[in-house]
Amino acid sequence: MCGIVAYIGQRDAYPVVLKGLKRLEYRGYDSAGVAILNHGLHVYKKKGKVAQLEDFLTGKNMQSHIAIGHTRWATHGEPCDRNSHPHVSGDGKLAMIHNGIIENYALLKQELLNKGHQFESDTDTEVLIHFIEEIRNSNQCAVEEALRIALKRVVGAYVIVIVDEDNPDTLIAARKGSPLVIGVGKGEHFLASDASPIVEYTKEVVYVNDYEIAIVKADELILKNITNERQTPYIQKLDIELTAIEKGGFDHFMLKEIFEQPQTIFDSLRGRLDAKNGQLTLGGIREYTDVLANARRVIIVACGTSWHAGLVAEYMIEELCRVPVEVEYASEFRYRNPVVGPGDVIIAVSQSGETADTLVAMESAKAQGAIILGVCNVVGSSIARLSHAGVYTHAGPEIGVASTKAFTAQLAVLCLIGLKVAIEKGSISQQRFQHLLDELQDIPEKVGLALKLNEQIKQVAQKYKDARDFLYLGRGYNFPVALEGALKLKEISYIHAEGYPAAEMKHGPIALVDEQLPVVFVATRDSFYEKIVSNIQEIKARKGKVIAIVTEGDQIIPAMADDVIQVPEADELVSPIISVIPLQLLAYHIGVSKGYDVDKPRNLAKSVTVE
Numbered sequence: 237m238c239g240i241v242a243y244i245g246q247r248d249a250y251p252v253v254l255k256g257l258k259r260l261e262y263r264g265y266d267s268a269g270v271a272i273l274n275h276g277l278h279v280y281k282k283k284g285k286v287a288q289l290e291d292f293l294t295g296k297n298m299q300s301h302i303a304i305g306h307t308r309w310a311t312h313g314e315p316c317d318r319n320s321h322p323h324v325s326g327d328g329k330l331a332m333i334h335n336g337i338i339e340n341y342a343l344l345k346q347e348l349l350n351k352g353h354q355f356e357s358d359t360d361t362e363v364l365i366h367f368i369e370e371i372r373n374s375n376q377c378a379v380e381e382a383l384r385i386a387l388k389r390v391v392g393a394y395v396i397v398i399v400d401e402d403n404p405d406t407l408i409a410a411r412k413g414s415p416l417v418i419g420v421g422k423g424e425h426f427l428a429s430d431a432s433p434i435v436e437y438t439k440e441v442v443y444v445n446d447y448e449i450a451i452v453k454a455d456e457l458i459l460k461n462i463t464n465e466r467q468t469p470y471i472q473k474l475d476i477e478l479t480a481i482e483k484g485g486f487d488h489f490m491l492k493e494i495f496e497q498p499q500t501i502f503d504s505l506r507g508r509l510d511a512k513n514g515q516l517t518l519g520g521i522r523e524y525t526d527v528l529a530n531a532r533r534v535i536i537v538a539c540g541t542s543w544h545a546g547l548v549a550e551y552m553i554e555e556l557c558r559v560p561v562e563v564e565y566a567s568e569f570r571y572r573n574p575v576v577g578p579g580d581v582i583i584a585v586s587q588s589g590e591t592a593d594t595l596v597a598m599e600s601a602k603a604q605g606a607i608i609l610g611v612c613n614v615v616g617s618s619i620a621r622l623s624h625a626g627v628y629t630h631a632g633p634e635i636g637v638a639s640t641k642a643f644t645a646q647l648a649v650l651c652l653i654g655l656k657v658a659i660e661k662g663s664i665s666q667q668r669f670q671h672l673l674d675e676l677q678d679i680p681e682k683v684g685l686a687l688k689l690n691e692q693i694k695q696v697a698q699k700y701k702d703a704r705d706f707l708y709l710g711r712g713y714n715f716p717v718a719l720e721g722a723l724k725l726k727e728i729s730y731i732h733a734e735g736y737p738a739a740e741m742k743h744g745p746i747a748l749v750d751e752q753l754p755v756v757f758v759a760t761r762d763s764f765y766e767k768i769v770s771n772i773q774e775i776k777a778r779k780g781k782v783i784a785i786v787t788e789g790d791q792i793i794p795a796m797a798d799d800v801i802q803v804p805e806a807d808e809l810v811s812p813i814i815s816v817i818p819l820q821l822l823a824y825h826i827g828v829s830k831g832y833d834v835d836k837p838r839n840l841a842k843s844v845t846v847e
């Protein structure tokens with residue numbers, strides 16, 4: 237949520253920052269801006285996507301060895317030029333970019349207004365840079381010192397980067413609660429919200445920790461904590477390649493990521509699943525499988541698509557491990573004063589590893605004595621670091637705002653966790669264990685087969701793209717898949733869609749059904765098959781249009797559905813990894829056929845770092 241990027245070094249800084257902003261645009265795209273130093277500070281900002289800023293700056297002299305840039309997802313103040321970042325101090329000498337929220341900005345603003353400060357924007361960010369300026373002036377100290385004093389009073393989450401006209405060889409950055417990566421090059425440094433703007437220049441990075449301040453020069457990186465003690469920067473090697481963050485011939489990142497799934501699921505299983513020898517290794521949680529097996533309760537906290545993965549995991553873990561599982565919206569869990577403590581195991585599921593609601597839920601459960609395990613995609617992310625232990629999903633960078641490959645990798649990893657605990661606990665037979673290992677092993681290939689349905693699904697999308705509403709129904713393991721299908725459609729086609737347990741439909745939503753309403757049934761062959769066939773008949777009896785996702789070879793449902801999509805057969809425990817594929821493609825093609833930017837749906841941003 238909001239992307240920040242900055243550069244200092246021998247290169248021309250503006251092109252580096254501009255390219256970085258394009259890579260980070262998935263984090264927010266309602267406005268963008270840059271600041272450079274070239275005989276003084278110059279700040280340029282524009283409402284709209286980064287391309288609009290680029291057009292606006294074409295032909296301008298942007299030469300500078302230092303630059304900061306920002307792509308915004310509005311929190312305080314509508315998207316407009318005035319509210320875009322960077323924001324500047326009253327004397328026009330300091331410019332700042334910010335990702336996060338300053339919660340006590342109103343109080344600080346009032347204090348500053350009383351002292352005569354004037355503000356041009358509605359943002360909390362402008363308040364913070366004025367606050368730093370005020371401290372610098374009244375204490376006659378350096379910006380670094382003023383920043384340190386200011387941050388002690390700031391409540392909220394931030395990554396900020398400041399450029400100072402009077403100190404043109406230094407960038408100053410600070411982090412609390414939002415991500416900041418510093419790329420270390422030869423005589424140059426790159427700062428960004430994630431590694432994607434950095435990877436083409438250097439593989440050496442430092443992940444800045446909460447409450448750290450970075451003083452960054454072209455050839456020097458100094459890290460200090462908030463009490464001014466030097467910290468040793470811990471340089472890590474990036475393990476992503478440039479190709480992972482480029483479209484690679486696909487029209488959209490979303491489509492590329494959907495099609496990557498046979499590989500990403502394989503990657504999430506690699507080195508862990510050895511079906512041939514009946515082995516499963518999960519080094520990340522080796523010391524916690526016992527704790528999980530004997531947990532009083534497992535509580536899965538997550539948001540959005542990751543929450544849907546958590547719902548599937550509830551079915552998996554309860555069935556395999558016979559441990560009670562609850563799945564909580566992280567935002568609700570944290571604030572309803574939940575009963576949680578020693579004996580409980582929290583599993584936080586997150587693609588980005590930076591989702592503020594999930595982080596806060598974890599922090600509060602940890603403080604009350606629960607064990608925290610993380611299932612994250614982004615290595616080194618805040619959620620990964622806050623967890624006692626965890627398992628990475630290894631799906632690679634997910635850039636399309638609507639989550640696809642992260643979801644299937646989460647399902648694969650959560651299934652591995654359930655199986656590992658079950659076999660150690662003895663709550664699964666050796667035979668069923670081996671069967672499920674074999675099933676998991678076959679999943680990448682079956683997902684590949686499901687992707688071959690792309691053209692057929694494109695035609696189904698054409699047929700239904702003008703519908704006003706959609707209903708998605710499923711039972712058992714396929715109920716969360718129905719929720720996920722509805723979420724995907726809403727996000728990228730702006731069509732209202734609801735997911736429901738198929739049986740629950742008759743307790744209310746059936747009132748919506750008429751000949752205009754497409755109802756997507758996720759009805760693969762599982763223990764609920766006969767029941768869902770009855771639900772399909774109930775919809776047909778009311779003239780609803782049925783699009784059914786069924787198992788290959790099904791003879792019964794095709795006879796009653798309007799459109800049928802046949803996916804490869806799989807054990808019901810792992811079937812969601814396959815049955816979600818047509819729903820991702822359906823949403824994609826409907827969104828594209830309506831002319832929308834499916835990679836950057838309106839109002840959304842990836843990595844929701846505000847509560």
Ligand code: F6R
Pocket residue numbers: 539540541542543585586587588589590591594637638639640723724727843844
């Ligand atoms: C949906 C989507 C969001 C995220 C949610 C959680 O397509 O992308 O609903 O799933 O914001 O994000 P993470 O998984 O990064 O915690």
